[in-house]
Amino acid sequence: MCGFPDPAQNKDLKDKVIFNRVHIVGDKMSGEWTERNLFTGFQRMNTSGIRRCEIKMERQLAAGTGCNAGKVKYSHTEGIPDSITMSARTENEVLFDNVTVKNVTKWQTTC
Template identity: 40%
Template sequence: MSPHPFNLSGKAWKYHRTHIIGDRFSGEWVSGNVFTAYRRMNDPGMKRCENRMASALDKDEPVLYSGVLDYVNGVNKMPTGITMTARTPTRVLFENKYVANKAERQVTC
């Protein structure tokens, strides 16, 4: 019998409740901002990009951010990925960075 996907497999959960706007940036736990993603999409995938935003905010630089979920033909319950862009008034932190919703580790930002 295969394990339920929300049970621990080894040391970590397989899935995360993931934020489009991260909770570390006051992103709310509401349905329009939270989606199911593989753990590896969230950390380290999206986290690497979020760290760039956090660094800019720590320097008192305002950050303009957008995150758009991607669904294949609009029929999947889980998005296939997210496209993220973040800018400060003086520089681009990352632009159209696609983070795939997959179980494998990936390098972003």
């Protein structure tokens, strides 16, 4: 994937992973494992910010309610995006709309 660091250089001083290959549309929501659906994101972005949004969508799917990730966009700065904006709605409700998840190393509360 373009812009993803060499695996040998993707660990911090405590041997923890720094970056993940982040899905724009999560694999549990039928997102493909292809370059057009992946970007380089900090591990914390993926496990805190984006994950909170995905959990809401997964619950809807598990309940048999269709869920559509409406808008997803990100802007590039020096090879990796600085954020992603996510929206999701079911037939009857908006789960979240235009939530921005920053591509940072800190834990985030979103969705």
